[in-house]
Amino acid sequence: MELKALIKIASLKFADESMEQRFCCFSKDPLEDAVSWNESIEKLLGCKAGQLAFQEFLRSEYSEENILFWLACEDYKKIKNTSEMVITANRIYSEFVQVEAPRQINIDCGTRANITKNISEPNLNSFDTAQKLIFSLMARDCYPRFLKSEIYQSILRKADRS
Numbered sequence: 001m002e003l004k005a006l007i008k009i010a011s012l013k014f015a016d017e018s019m020e021q022r023f024c025c026f027s028k029d030p031l032e033d034a035v036s037w038n039e040s041i042e043k044l045l046g047c048k049a050g051q052l053a054f055q056e057f058l059r060s061e062y063s064e065e066n067i068l069f070w071l072a073c074e075d076y077k078k079i080k081n082t083s084e085m086v087i088t089a090n091r092i093y094s095e096f097v098q099v100e101a102p103r104q105i106n107i108d109c110g111t112r113a114n115i116t117k118n119i120s121e122p123n124l125n126s127f128d129t130a131q132k133l134i135f136s137l138m139a140r141d142c143y144p145r146f147l148k149s150e151i152y153q154s155i156l157r158k159a160d161r162s
Helices: 003-013 030-036 041-045 050-061 064-076 082-097 108-117 129-148 148-162
Strands: none
Touching: 030 050, 030 148, 041 050, 041 082, 050 064, 050 129, 050 148, 064 082, 064 129, 082 108, 108 129, 129 148
């Protein structure tokens, strides 16, 4: 998927969020920001278009569940309402954590068992250990491959031409 298409999707997806919140990639030419994605995974994930490009790459490697889980955890930590927290925790658990989940993430059995044990009384830190494990996996394994990928390299070529 082309960066311009990713940005269009991102702008539609986040159009209902506060206009005061600035996203990298929307404050200036998105291709300029794409060049900085190779500095760190934090720079990549700190940008909505970067998240979408990385998600597209992970989809091509059949490991999209990693970024989807990480993003779901980031959103989860912003929840203020207890009933919404319980509903969202159960959705994250059933989609990513439980054994045989449709998008089961690759975490150790101890972390999975701890989340399972505490899912009936979730808190904002319920998924922290698993999220850190997945972030570490993405940083160590997926991110270096993303930087070498055709998806990212084609974005950089477009940046060079602008």
